[in-house]
Amino acid sequence: MHNLQIRQLISKTFFGMVCLFSFLSALPLVLILGYLLAKGVSALNWQFFCRMPQPLGEAGGGIANALLGSALLLAVAFALAVPLGLSLGIYLAENKKSRLADCARLAVEILQGVPSIVVGLVIYTWLVLPLKTFSALSGGAALALLMLPVIVRSTEETLRLIPLELKEAALALGVPYYRTILRVIVPSGLSGIVTGVLLSLARVAGETAPLLFTAFGNPFLSWRLDRPIESVPHLIFYYATSPYAEWHRLAWGASFVLVLSVLCLNLAAKFLTRRWRVQF
Amino acid sequence: MLRSLSLQTKENIFQQILAKSAFFVAAVLFLFFLTLLVKAWLAIWSNGFDFFTGAVWDPLTGVYGAFPLLFGTLLTSVLALLLTLPFALSIALFLGEFFRKGLAASALRSSVELLAGIPSVVYGFWALFVLVPLIRGLEITLGVVPLGVGVLAASLVLAIMIVPYAASLSAETIKLVPQDIREAAYSLGATRYEVVRRVILPHARSGICAAVLLALGRALGETMAVTMVIGNANKMPASLFDAGNTMASLIANELAEATDPLYVSSLMQVGLLLFLVSALINLAGRYVVKKFSVET
Numbered sequence: 001m002h003n004l005q006i007r008q009l010i011s012k013t014f015f016g017m018v019c020l021f022s023f024l025s026a027l028p029l030v031l032i033l034g035y036l037l038a039k040g041v042s043a044l045n046w047q048f049f050c051r052m053p054q055p056l057g058e059a060g061g062g063i064a065n066a067l068l069g070s071a072l073l074l075a076v077a078f079a080l081a082v083p084l085g086l087s088l089g090i091y092l093a094e095n096k097k098s099r100l101a102d103c104a105r106l107a108v109e110i111l112q113g114v115p116s117i118v119v120g121l122v123i124y125t126w127l128v129l130p131l132k133t134f135s136a137l138s139g140g141a142a143l144a145l146l147m148l149p150v151i152v153r154s155t156e157e158t159l160r161l162i163p164l165e166l167k168e169a170a171l172a173l174g175v176p177y178y179r180t181i182l183r184v185i186v187p188s189g190l191s192g193i194v195t196g197v198l199l200s201l202a203r204v205a206g207e208t209a210p211l212l213f214t215a216f217g218n219p220f221l222s223w224r225l226d227r228p229i230e231s232v233p234h235l236i237f238y239y240a241t242s243p244y245a246e247w248h249r250l251a252w253g254a255s256f257v258l259v260l261s262v263l264c265l266n267l268a269a270k271f272l273t274r275r276w277r278v279q280f
Numbered sequence: 281m282l283r284s285l286s287l288q289t290k291e292n293i294f295q296q297i298l299a300k301s302a303f304f305v306a307a308v309l310f311l312f313f314l315t316l317l318v319k320a321w322l323a324i325w326s327n328g329f330d331f332f333t334g335a336v337w338d339p340l341t342g343v344y345g346a347f348p349l350l351f352g353t354l355l356t357s358v359l360a361l362l363l364t365l366p367f368a369l370s371i372a373l374f375l376g377e378f379f380r381k382g383l384a385a386s387a388l389r390s391s392v393e394l395l396a397g398i399p400s401v402v403y404g405f406w407a408l409f410v411l412v413p414l415i416r417g418l419e420i421t422l423g424v425v426p427l428g429v430g431v432l433a434a435s436l437v438l439a440i441m442i443v444p445y446a447a448s449l450s451a452e453t454i455k456l457v458p459q460d461i462r463e464a465a466y467s468l469g470a471t472r473y474e475v476v477r478r479v480i481l482p483h484a485r486s487g488i489c490a491a492v493l494l495a496l497g498r499a500l501g502e503t504m505a506v507t508m509v510i511g512n513a514n515k516m517p518a519s520l521f522d523a524g525n526t527m528a529s530l531i532a533n534e535l536a537e538a539t540d541p542l543y544v545s546s547l548m549q550v551g552l553l554l555f556l557v558s559a560l561i562n563l564a565g566r567y568v569v570k571k572f573s574v575e576t
Contacts, residue, residue, distance in 0.1 A: 011471035018378065021370035025447075026391040028440045032398065032406050088305055091298040104302035107309035113494075113562035114555060115501020117528045118316070121535070121551040125315050148305070176287055178294035206399020209503035209528070213535050233401045237504060240405040248409075255402045262397045 453487020
């Protein structure tokens with residue numbers, strides 16, 4: 001009897017510890033979000049979104065150049081990564097056993113684990129050195145390389161879940177293979193694919209390391225793909241490590257905006273999976 | 281124009297595009313590796329084995345010994361992993377075993393997801409303004425040099441960042457433990473703790489190992505948050521409170537100012553090493569999952 005009580009006690013303590021540790025690990029999140037709210041919201045105003053950074057010492061100013069730059073970089077990355085990712089995802093879902101598929105799958109898996117700074121290093125060699133300038137294009141390419149694995153995997157996994165009967169039915173009706181894929185299989189898995197794309201955007205929206213020596217940063221507004229460009233995460237890094245209080249204020253505002261947009265992307269992805277989920 | 285093509289041609293083009301994209305991605309990764317290797321070639325020959333053992337990294341005299349960086353990377357990552365493990369395992373048990381549904385579980389699950397979504401530069405910024413002053417205060421009480429930034433700050437922020445990676449995969453594998461063996465253990469009179477200790481953990485071992493490897497890979501390659509709080513001193517850290525540096529953070533700091541070919545090449549060598557280590561960890565994780573998942 002005595003033994004049993006000890007066992008019960010151990011079990012209860014263990015259970016209590018698990019609960020305690022679980023909720024302790026939510027603590028940093030609360031602290032970070034709270035701090036961001038306290039510091040970031042006060043930095044936000046109309047000027048923040050549409051003005052350029054002011055020269056040091058002058059109050060006011062905004063981060064319009066970084067917002068535009070980030071949008072442009074993400075657009076470039078999207079344009080590069082989505083077609084390739086979708087087509088590879090479809091290929092992997094359709095060819096489960098071929099040797100090429102195994103190679104590509106392995107490549108995607110390794111790519112997913114490559115530290116983002118190393119991606120920056122390689123894109124620097126591929127695009128920045130030959131073009132002799134930092135550019136928005138190279139920044140977008142680096143981000144695309146980071147987006148690719150997420151898109152490929154979500155596409156492959158979604159398409160694999162679609163029942164074979166659907167494909168067989170389409171083929172039996174005489175629909176050519178490519179139309180079966182593009183008009184039957186892909187639309188059935190659209191929610192999963194779109195979710196993957198949104199998640200991949202959320203993943204790279206906050207990446208700074210690969211942009212350090214590709215997009216580089218630019219204190220002026222720029223539209224050009226062949227010139228250095230500012231981005232929100234790079235601006236945060238640059239301003240956060242500076243000694244000026246005014247720049248810190250802008251960086252807190254930018255952090256708040258960045259975290260909020262990443263969260264929105266994540267929420268949108270979650271909402272989509274719930275709303276559009278095709279049940280078979 | 282597309283309409284005029286015959287069905288057979290369209291079919292061929294489609295198949296070709298799919299296969300080419302697979303070939304393209306495999307080729308990109310291969311070229312990725314090749315680029316790093318070629319760029320690091322000069323340094324590999326010129327630095328020799330001193331790269332791994334040399335304790336001095338001094339671009340001015342052209343001596344590139346990366347041992348302090350390797351040590352710094354390993355130290356911060358392992359420390360972060362040790363700090364993370366109790367929390368990550370607790371979350372995994374909480375979500376995978378004790379509370380699979382309900383308000384508490386979904387709150388915890390969302391908070392872990394949010395934690396994974398915060399960009400690393402924001403972690404670094406927060407750590408620089410909240411964590412570092414706290415550590416500085418601690419250092420003053422302890423009577424060591426109050427740097428604030430250093431190995432401890434970097435490990436702490438890394439630990440927070442990798443919790444989601446270690447937790448979510450572990451929770452998934454714990455969920456996959458068959459219900460029958462759980463019930464069998466309970467019916468034999470095992471307590472909750474004993475079920476977890478004797479049934480769940482052994483069964484989910486492979487998934488948990490893979491999760492730990494994944495988290496380790498993340499920690500080794502993390503750049504921005506670390507570079508902001510580690511102090512960026514290319515020397516052996518004398519204590520946990522001392523400044524140090526990691527491989528990723530070194531590249532981020534020094535590539536832009538590197539002009540000497542050997543200097544650039546040495547940085548590429550660091551990048552190559554980082555790439556190889558992360559690829560190896562990834563493959564190991566894959567192997568672990570494959571090897572042990574057959575048993576169940």
